[in-house]
Amino acid sequence: MRLDKLTPDQEALLPVIRDEWLAVGLSTERADRARAEAGVRAAYAAAKLPPPAIVVWLESPLQGVVGAEYLRLLLDRMAMGTGDQVRDQVWDQVGGQVEGQVRDQVGRAIWGQHEAGWLAYYAAIARFGLSDLTHPLDGITEVARSAGWWWSFRDAVLLTERPLRVQRDERNRLHAEDGPAIVYPDGWGVWSWHGVRVPREIIETPADQVTAEGIAGESNVEVRRVLVERIGAERYLALAKAKLVNRDDWGALWAIAAPVPMRIVELINSTPEPDGHSKRYFLRVPETRERRDADACVGCGASLAAVPGTAHQAVAWSYSSCTACYVPVVQT
Amino acid sequence: MNQPIRQGDVYLVPVDAIPAKITPVARDAGRIILAYGEVTGHAHAITAPEATLLSATDNARFLRIVGAGGATLTHEEHGAIAIAPGEYRVVIGREWTDAMSARQVID
Numbered sequence: 553m554r555l556d557k558l559t560p561d562q563e564a565l566l567p568v569i570r571d572e573w574l575a576v577g578l579s580t581e582r583a584d585r586a587r588a589e590a591g592v593r594a595a596y597a598a599a600k601l602p603p604p605a606i607v608v609w610l611e612s613p614l615q616g617v618v619g620a621e622y623l624r625l626l627l628d629r630m631a632m633g634t635g636d637q638v639r640d641q642v643w644d645q646v647g648g649q650v651e652g653q654v655r656d657q658v659g660r661a662i663w664g665q666h667e668a669g670w671l672a673y674y675a676a677i678a679r680f681g682l683s684d685l686t687h688p689l690d691g692i693t694e695v696a697r698s699a700g701w702w703w704s705f706r707d708a709v710l711l712t713e714r715p716l717r718v719q720r721d722e723r724n725r726l727h728a729e730d731g732p733a734i735v736y737p738d739g740w741g742v743w744s745w746h747g748v749r750v751p752r753e754i755i756e757t758p759a760d761q762v763t764a765e766g767i768a769g770e771s772n773v774e775v776r777r778v779l780v781e782r783i784g785a786e787r788y789l790a791l792a793k794a795k796l797v798n799r800d801d802w803g804a805l806w807a808i809a810a811p812v813p814m815r816i817v818e819l820i821n822s823t824p825e826p827d828g829h830s831k832r833y834f835l836r837v838p839e840t841r842e843r844r845d846a847d848a849c850v851g852c853g854a855s856l857a858a859v860p861g862t863a864h865q866a867v868a869w870s871y872s873s874c875t876a877c878y879v880p881v882v883q884t
Numbered sequence: 885m886n887q888p889i890r891q892g893d894v895y896l897v898p899v900d901a902i903p904a905k906i907t908p909v910a911r912d913a914g915r916i917i918l919a920y921g922e923v924t925g926h927a928h929a930i931t932a933p934e935a936t937l938l939s940a941t942d943n944a945r946f947l948r949i950v951g952a953g954g955a956t957l958t959h960e961e962h963g964a965i966a967i968a969p970g971e972y973r974v975v976i977g978r979e980w981t982d983a984m985s986a987r988q989v990i991d
Contacts (some may be wrong), residue, residue, distance in 0.1 A: 741908075749923045773979070774923050774991040812982065822890075823962045834982045835989065844985040850975055851897055870977045870989070871895040880890035884963030 555680055562680050562743035569676045576697055577668030583713050584698035585609065591694025592702070592709050598688040606708035610735035613701045615710040667696045700736075713737050719748050724827065731756065745778040759783050764792035765811060777833050785818070785832050803863040806847070807839070815839040815859070817866035822883045837866040853879025891962050893977035893989050894918045894928045902938065902946045902971050909937040909945070918947075918957070919976050921991045926960040929943045934969070943975040 558566075593603040603780030610616050671693055677687040695702055695711070702711040715734045721727035728732065732741030732752070742753045754775060762783050770776040780788045794806040797815070808814040814836055821831040841858040848855055851874045857874075860866035868878030888899035895986050905984075909916075910925040916937045932955035938946045949969045957965045977989040 623926065747924055749925075772923060772990050774921065803896065815980075821892075833975070838980045838986075842984050844983065847986075850973055870891075870979060871975050872893070873897070873975070877888075877897070878895075879888055880895065881887035882965055882967055883890035884892075884959075 555677070555682060558680070565679060565698075566676060567691075569672060569679060573668045573672035573675065578718050579714055580717055581714060583609075583700065583711070585711075587697070588695050588699035588702075588711055589709075591691045591696075591698065592704070592711070593691070594694060595691025595704070598691055601706065604705065604707055604709040608708065608710045610710065611738035612740040613712055614736075614740040615738060616701050616703060616710055620705075620710045660724065667692065671696050692780045709868045715741075723747075729755065745781070748774045748778055750775050750778055752781075754778055764788060764808075766813065767834075768792070768808075768812070768816075773833060773835065777831060780834060785834075788834075798862045802867045805837075805863045805866050806862065813839050815866070817860070817863055817870070819867060826881050833869055837869050847872075849874040886968045886972070889957070889965050889967060889972075891928055891957055891959055891965055892919075892959070893991060894948060894957070894959075895975040896967065896972040897975060899946070899971050899973050902948070902973075903940040903944075904948065906938045906940050909939050911937075916947075918945075918974055923991065924960070928957060928959050928962075930955050930957055930967075932956065935967075937974070947972045947974050 589607055592607070596603050601652060608619070609614040610619060670691065674686045674689050675693065683727050700712040700714040702709065704710075713736060714737050717732075717735050719726070719728040723746075726742065726744035726749075727746050727808045729745065731743075732755075735741035743750050743752045745755065759782055762779055767776055767779045767788055783791075789806060792806075792808045793810070794808050794816070797805040799805070803820065804818040806816050808820060809815065815838065816834045816836050819833045821833065821834065824830045837860050839859060843858070846855075847858075852874060854874050854876075856869055856872075857865050860869050862875075864875050864878075868875045871878055885943075888898060889896040913929065914931065915927070916930040916935055918930070918937070920927045932949070932953075934949055935950040935955040936950075937950045938948060940946065948971050949967055950968060954969050955967045957967055978986040979989055981987050
């Protein structure tokens with residue numbers, strides 16, 4: 553059998569299959585251990601391997617990684633083997649239609665923690681009458697529907713629990729303002745602010761204990777933005793006793809005197825968020841003429857202003873350009 | 885001359901010529917990744933086969949786009965941008981540090 557084009561009925565099924573697999577990917581139910589182990593045996597049979605003699609259950613991906621990382625090669629080989637066999641025969645024919653509607657949406661929503669993203673694709677193919685081709689994936693599919701991460705070895709299998717909680721924002725990005733956005737039974741988890749993975753203290757430090765020094769000392773610009781967002785940009789600038797040097801169409805340039813003299817340029821993201829607000833970033837630019845490295849414009853080779861005096865100079869500096877050469881006509 | 889393009893931390897400056905001594909950069913799972921966000925997992929990426937990322941001896945990077953159709957620069961949280969055929973210098977945003985020197989912006 554060959555699938556060249558989806559019928560209207562089949563197309564109508566895609567959102568149903570998508571939602572089914574979103575639920576699989578985001579499930580916080582306790583693992584169905586008997587069903588998962590049956591799936592493991594089926595997966596091993598599909599790979600022409602005897603069922604694993606030893607079955608180990610752990611509480612979280614972290615525990616699983618510690619126990620199994622160095623032997624995950626076998627799982628890769630098995631998934632690739634069965635995947636490719638199916639893929640060659642069905643991917644080109646219907647890949648585009650299914651991928652656009654199912655694969656991407658599920659893949660993005662579950663943040664790659666589970667297999668749901670790509671299994672959804674084959675589940676759809678199976679539903680459309682090509683289950684003979686997708687049959688080798690049945691075991692892996694059963695495990696995905698009933699447990700968390702797992703690792704397979706020739707004579708053993710290591711399976712792990714699903715999370716106790718998964719919290720997301722209105723755009724389906726991992727987000728929790730009071731604790732981990734994902735947490736597993738052993739307490740291991742992921743702290744995330746609107747999809748930006750951050751250290752635990754970034755979320756859990758009370759807003760009134762966040763300091764300007766702490767913000768300036770954060771080296772990752774996204775994590776820094778999260779800290780500023782938590783306390784508010786105005787409060788940050790007030791805490792830092794920032795003085796406005798210049799404001800123009802490009803942003804605002806601020807000077808901070810203590811404890812370390814600094815110049816920071818405040819930039820507004822070109823692509824607004826769906827709710828209409830735009831992310832505000834703070835980037836540090838030179839406040840001194842002292843240099844370790846020479847600094848010339850990548851566009852024209854002219855030397856750059858040692859200490860940017862306007863927001864335009866500051867943003868141009870951040871792209872190694874003079875203001876004449878920093879003229880993005882298109883920006884998002 | 886093509887137009888300069890900016891998408892988040894990535895700035896593409898059209899150039900007349902690129903250095904003679906230059907090596908192509910291997911793709912990452914079929915994509916050219918101009919910059920990768922380590923805390924978001926997002927990437928400024930190009931999939932078009934017409935695009936090639938090139939690295940000069942001083943580690944400056946250039947983008948070459950051949951053919952008439954151009955390429956598209958995508959990112960999970962920024963609007964997609966069409967890039968016209970031509971050659972570009974790839975500039976990644978940087979910021980100042982206490983060490984009296986600049987480092988690439990990390991996100």
